[in-house]
Amino acid sequence: MPAPVLADIREAARRIRPHVHRTPVFTCASLDHWLGARILLKCENLQKVGAFKIRGATNAVCSLGDDEAARGVATHSSGNHGQALALAARTRGIPAHVVMPHDVPAVKKAAVAGYGARVRYCEPSVRAREEALAALVAETGATVIHPYNDHRIIAGQGTAALELLEEHPDLDVIIAPVGGGGLLSGTAIAARALSPDIRILGAEPAGADDAIRSLAAGHIIPCAQPRTVADGLRGTLGSLTFPILREHVECILPAGEAAIVEAMRFVWERTKLIIEPSAAVPVAALRESPRTCAGLKVGIILSGGNVDLDHLPWVTETR
Template sequence: MKDAAPFYIPTLGDMFAARDRIAPYVHRTPVMTSRMLNELTGAELFFKCENLQKAGAFKARGASNAVFLLTEEQAARGVATHSSGNHGSCLSYAAGRRGIPCTVVMPRTAPQAKKDAVRGYGARIVECEPSTSSREAVFAEVVAETGAEFVHPYNDWRVIAGQATCSAELIEQVEGLDAVVAPIGGGGMISGTCLTLSNLSPKTRIYAAEPLNADDAARSFRAGRIIADDAPNTVADGLKVPLKELTWHFVRNHVTDILTATEDEIVEAMKLIWKRMKIVMEPSSAVPLATIIKNRDLFAGKRVGLIITGGNVDLDRLPWN
């Protein structure tokens, strides 16, 4: 088995192996369209609905691949991670399918719906302060206590290979995409998208979409090096974490550009999708549409895939309330 260290760069073969490995545990999610949103943007938009994925987010793919790659000895010690919500719930889901323990370090400010989901799949939650430094310090204590296998939310080749299966499905479901736009936080989904499209659809441009209030990836892209913010404040709670070495490799080599949207633009895009498409999705998932509306000239006349990364929204704290 390959080393789980972040510096192994996953291959297309790893993606295909992951696809076979996780098939019993994940959905092949649908692609939806909206005539109204096509008219608004001047583009043909194709929404890959990972909000309908197991555990409500694309991260079920990477988490399942990592869990089912563990040796029996590793699995016996369980798994652990730090997460604002979706990776934690998805790792809990995957661990439950294999029947092993799971511990998740979560910010105390994480949405209650996401905490409930993690506990609902059987994991133990250890809370930390809402900063990267706090979550990593608390997590180090958890690993020292449990000896669990660390499954990083994104800086892990096993996770990226699993996330890459999403765009593999998308290009089978929709031919001739000119571009794909996906949210970026730590970069797990965008890295998986780069892995697949650079090999199987190299003419398709890859754009990352990021909140302006948490634009460290965009600034990193411009500077040519990783710039990390410790505790950005944005309604898109799933996009607050910084890039790491492995995801930076994919971003700097394969991403066409990183586009940003303001908080108001993100919320308005989220409302549009809820109202027009009847899709329950979280703020992080609205960032791609927000950036397309903001950059209409860039996408007009193009066939564009958007990845709706998750639907685990706290219904008692909708951002327009």
């Protein structure tokens, strides 16, 4: 199956429109000054479930045939993808099964369950969750929806960039954070098709820089021991996302941990928007590489806003 093209992203946009928000684009003069560029923030933190993930999940769930859909969908993500899949399934009126380790924070358990998912707990190991997911699929016939290594997911995530470029077709640069690469892949496909000369950048925590190393090596290097506050970006590139990034992305900028926390706090204070650490990564990367985009018009996909307000990184970082 070939990689998605712009037509797939437009089709995804049409499919998900009734179910997700068209998020606003924010600007902030002090952020422009801080980064030395004209910044447009695509506010996926204001999206349903608080993250862009609802775009891909909704596209995937709405793409299923009726018989397949009736057996439900399944994932082993306790984070934003798990919540998004749960809501997308509820919207279609089908079951969502979410496998998660029993030691996941209560707030995540509650969020996934709150969207109506059937939660199955497992031991906190990669092997245990994969076995639990396989057993669940054998029992129910549910379709596993991968968080990013899925063309329907990639096409759905690309709708955020589609909207941003519809409103601001003259961007010089577009930048998105990279974990497994679903958001950046969709962003890159949409941006390259709509704006052939646009520069497409990624941003990644220096403490989880598998995408930077993978692109340099020419093959996927797993994210072995991620050390970053940006917990949404600890994934490894997938077999579908890696070649898309390799084709379209100019480079992936690293962001240090202190810069991520500083950027997150700067955005909170100046824009009054709550963003999660992963969403601060592109801001931090631009702050640390100021010459990359100096004076340019830069679109940033602010990926999400789900934060544990009891454990803010500028409070806990010195633990």
